[in-house]
Amino acid sequence: MKKNKKSALEEKEGIHLNAISNEASIARIKNFRKKQPSVASLIQDINSGDKIALSRAITLVESKNRTHLAQANQIIEACISNKKNTLRVGITGVPGVGKSTFIEALGKYLTGIGKKVAVLAVDPTSSLSSGSILGDKTRMEALVKDENAFIRPSPSGDSLGGVARKTRESIILCEAANFDVILIETVGVGQSETAVHGMVDFFLLLKLAGAGDELQGIKRGIMEMTDTIVINKADGKNKQATKLASIEFTRALHFYPPKENGWIPMVLQCSALENEGISEVWQTIINFKKATLNSMYEKRKYQNKFWLLQTIEDNLKIRFYEDDAIQEQLKQLTVQVMNAKVSPFVAAEQLLAIHQKELK
Amino acid sequence: MKKNKKSALEEKEGIHLNAISNEASIARIKNFRKKQPSVASLIQDINSGDKIALSRAITLVESKNRTHLAQANQIIEACISNKKNTLRVGITGVPGVGKSTFIEALGKYLTGIGKKVAVLAVDPTSSLSSGSILGDKTRMEALVKDENAFIRPSPSGDSLGGVARKTRESIILCEAANFDVILIETVGVGQSETAVHGMVDFFLLLKLAGAGDELQGIKRGIMEMTDTIVINKADGKNKQATKLASIEFTRALHFYPPKENGWIPMVLQCSALENEGISEVWQTIINFKKATLNSMYEKRKYQNKFWLLQTIEDNLKIRFYEDDAIQEQLKQLTVQVMNAKVSPFVAAEQLLAIHQKELK
Numbered sequence: 001m002k003k004n005k006k007s008a009l010e011e012k013e014g015i016h017l018n019a020i021s022n023e024a025s026i027a028r029i030k031n032f033r034k035k036q037p038s039v040a041s042l043i044q045d046i047n048s049g050d051k052i053a054l055s056r057a058i059t060l061v062e063s064k065n066r067t068h069l070a071q072a073n074q075i076i077e078a079c080i081s082n083k084k085n086t087l088r089v090g091i092t093g094v095p096g097v098g099k100s101t102f103i104e105a106l107g108k109y110l111t112g113i114g115k116k117v118a119v120l121a122v123d124p125t126s127s128l129s130s131g132s133i134l135g136d137k138t139r140m141e142a143l144v145k146d147e148n149a150f151i152r153p154s155p156s157g158d159s160l161g162g163v164a165r166k167t168r169e170s171i172i173l174c175e176a177a178n179f180d181v182i183l184i185e186t187v188g189v190g191q192s193e194t195a196v197h198g199m200v201d202f203f204l205l206l207k208l209a210g211a212g213d214e215l216q217g218i219k220r221g222i223m224e225m226t227d228t229i230v231i232n233k234a235d236g237k238n239k240q241a242t243k244l245a246s247i248e249f250t251r252a253l254h255f256y257p258p259k260e261n262g263w264i265p266m267v268l269q270c271s272a273l274e275n276e277g278i279s280e281v282w283q284t285i286i287n288f289k290k291a292t293l294n295s296m297y298e299k300r301k302y303q304n305k306f307w308l309l310q311t312i313e314d315n316l317k318i319r320f321y322e323d324d325a326i327q328e329q330l331k332q333l334t335v336q337v338m339n340a341k342v343s344p345f346v347a348a349e350q351l352l353a354i355h356q357k358e359l360k
Numbered sequence: 361m362k363k364n365k366k367s368a369l370e371e372k373e374g375i376h377l378n379a380i381s382n383e384a385s386i387a388r389i390k391n392f393r394k395k396q397p398s399v400a401s402l403i404q405d406i407n408s409g410d411k412i413a414l415s416r417a418i419t420l421v422e423s424k425n426r427t428h429l430a431q432a433n434q435i436i437e438a439c440i441s442n443k444k445n446t447l448r449v450g451i452t453g454v455p456g457v458g459k460s461t462f463i464e465a466l467g468k469y470l471t472g473i474g475k476k477v478a479v480l481a482v483d484p485t486s487s488l489s490s491g492s493i494l495g496d497k498t499r500m501e502a503l504v505k506d507e508n509a510f511i512r513p514s515p516s517g518d519s520l521g522g523v524a525r526k527t528r529e530s531i532i533l534c535e536a537a538n539f540d541v542i543l544i545e546t547v548g549v550g551q552s553e554t555a556v557h558g559m560v561d562f563f564l565l566l567k568l569a570g571a572g573d574e575l576q577g578i579k580r581g582i583m584e585m586t587d588t589i590v591i592n593k594a595d596g597k598n599k600q601a602t603k604l605a606s607i608e609f610t611r612a613l614h615f616y617p618p619k620e621n622g623w624i625p626m627v628l629q630c631s632a633l634e635n636e637g638i639s640e641v642w643q644t645i646i647n648f649k650k651a652t653l654n655s656m657y658e659k660r661k662y663q664n665k666f667w668l669l670q671t672i673e674d675n676l677k678i679r680f681y682e683d684d685a686i687q688e689q690l691k692q693l694t695v696q697v698m699n700a701k702v703s704p705f706v707a708a709e710q711l712l713a714i715h716q717k718e719l720k
Contacts, residue, residue: 073703073705073706073709076703076705076706077702077703077706080700080701080702080703081700082699082700165705168704168705169703169705172703218617219617220584220616220617221584224580224581251615252615255583255611255612255615255616256580256615257578257579257580300700301698301699302698304697304698304700304704305694305697305698305704307697307704307705308693308694308697308704308707308708310704311704311705311708312680312708312711312712313673313676313677313680315708315712316673316676316677316680316712317673317676320672320673320676333668334665334668337664337665337667337668338661338662338664338665339442339661340440340441340442340660340664341440342437342440343433343436343437343440343529343532344528344664344665344667344668344670344671345433345436345525345528345529345667345671346433346436346437347668348667348668348671348672348675349433349671351672352672352675352676
């Protein structure tokens with residue numbers, strides 16, 4: 001129980017009645033405090049690939065404490081870079097599709113060919129479901145133990161915006177710690193897929209072959225974001241169904257407008273459980289990178305810009321909707337607007353005037 | 361040189377030495393001013409279906425003059441209602457697809473069965489292209505002369521938000537003036553289709569049968585918004601191509617997720633020029649209304665709410681981006697963020713702090 005050694009309880013236990021005069025204890029505590037790494041040493045350790053320093057920095061990023069956040073910002077500013085030898089891969093799929101098994105298989109394959117792999121997650125519901133996603137690390141037992149892998153569950157947070165921001169900053173830290181491949185998992189609740197799509201180079205949709213209409217369960221907009229569909233569990237008696245699903249998805253993809261970067265999304269099959277088809281998935285991602293290299297780097301630039309403007313606009317909205325002077329008025333006017341008693345534009349003007357006054 | 365007559369120079373020319381003593385002129389001007397209708401009389405006339413009053417009110421809505429806008433708001437507030445016997449139909453299609461001919465054919469069909477039809481447009485580029493859309497009213501010659509039709513070109517305005525707002529207020533005014541069917545045309549520049557989709561009950565995509573891949577020219581997201589695809593110019597030697605295109609579009613529609621209201625989009629054929637298939641288009645819209653009545657009224661409520669929040673959020677952004685203290689900083693920081701010199705989140709914080717200070 002490594003964790004207990006660092007807990008507050010452990011420290012208290014060490015302080016006996018005669019603690020104050022216990023020079024040895026005081027020295028030990030002082031020494032422990034000194035060991036809390038400085039921002040500078042965290043940065044240095046991250047750059048040398050130290051996973052503990054990386055973890056600590058991500059904890060600062062995820063903290064709600066202002067001091068921690070200021071430290072986090074310093075670290076981010078020092079770690080941000082323009083590294084081009086990294087790949088950010090988004091992976092989505094409904095629960096039950098085998099995301100954990102797939103990520104473990106892909107992760108192990110990658111460390112096997114000499115890559116360093118970080119696994120992050122965007123799951124805005126994780127605080128409620130107490131970390132269903134990646135929380136149960138036993139599901140990735142082999143990858144967790146792999147020294148070239150780093151696994152971090154989804155940050156908790158009430159808003160998707162917050163979770164997305166933290167994950168995006170974690171990508172910066174992971175890349176600074178020399179991880180080459182960043183896998184970002186999402187369960188696709190609400191807009192989380194769009195958020196993940198906005199921070200990755202390659203977006204992968206994991207599917208299962210079922211009995212009925214394969215397209216039924218696909219959320220609006222996902223197909224247009226998808227760079228490749230991977231049908232998982234293509235094993236045993238599923239093989240025939242997988243083949244049929246593959247044909248249907250391929251046809252479906254044809255009916256979407258072509259991508260700007262010229263990439264034609266495809267449908268692959270794999271069995272994460274039996275470790276089949278994993279190298280083909282990676283080869284496809286590599287082919288994608290080769291085929292779209294320039295537009296990939298351009299995309300990263302525009303993703304950076306997108307997050308700048310998105311953060312600004314999110315904050316402007318938060319400041320408005322959290323304005324005490326607005327809340328009651330907004331509630332009442334919304335009902336009136338919905339029932340066509342007041343025009344939306346007139347109501348908006350009234351509310352903006354109240355907010356403007358409040359800020360002044 | 362019509363324009364010159366209205367210029368400031370021309371006016372000066374008209375003021376002769378004895379102008380001030382010209383009692384007849386003064387009386388005429390005073391009389392003209394008196395004739396400018398009051399807000400109260402405009403409201404009354406709109407409600408009695410007077411097209412001139414309707415036109416004048418829309419001109420107030422489109423004005424940039426503060427007094428006019430205050431009057432416009434008063435009129436809107438008086439005209440807003442919960443009428444359920446109206447239908448708002450959005451029509452999109454690329455230039456050349458025959459939108460004007462189609463709208464004229466549909467409009468004439470509707471006035472023929474006793475409906476009052478208003479035709480509006482959302483074309484954010486119209487100020488640049490000097491009203492390409494609906495501007496050339498000769499293209500709808502028969503409809504323009506129809507006393508049960510009202511045609512208004514797209515408001516000019518630099519932003520889609522502004523154009524959309526004005527069109528949405530015009531819908532309120534047209535419905536107050538007892539128009540039952542509001543046709544809203546868009547050329548689909550940028551996000552204008554999404555804006556139109558957000559203000560109509562039914563969204564119609566007009567297409568042409570061509571030689572190649574019919575889906576090639578379809579913009580992302582349009583198919584998911586479409587309630588019905590109408591293939592126009594299904595006449596003469598186009599008939600065979602139309603049939604093939606119809607099959608392809610029907611198949612393509614199947615590959616999109618089902619709509620929440622249960623409506624299954626379909627593909628129709630028509631020849632607006634030969635007046636064929638127009639009644640079938642209308643019958644489909646009527647079927648849609650019958651099949652989705654409750655969700656249609658619910659949708660209107662949420663469209664109202666959407667426009668309230670959208671207007672608020674647009675204005676918060678405009679206030680930020682037009683803040684003089686922000687502009688130079690934003691430009692510099694955007695470049696740094698794009699090139700991964702500064703984190704988007706840190707840059708956003710800096711800019712928000714500057715803006716906050718400015719407002720105080």
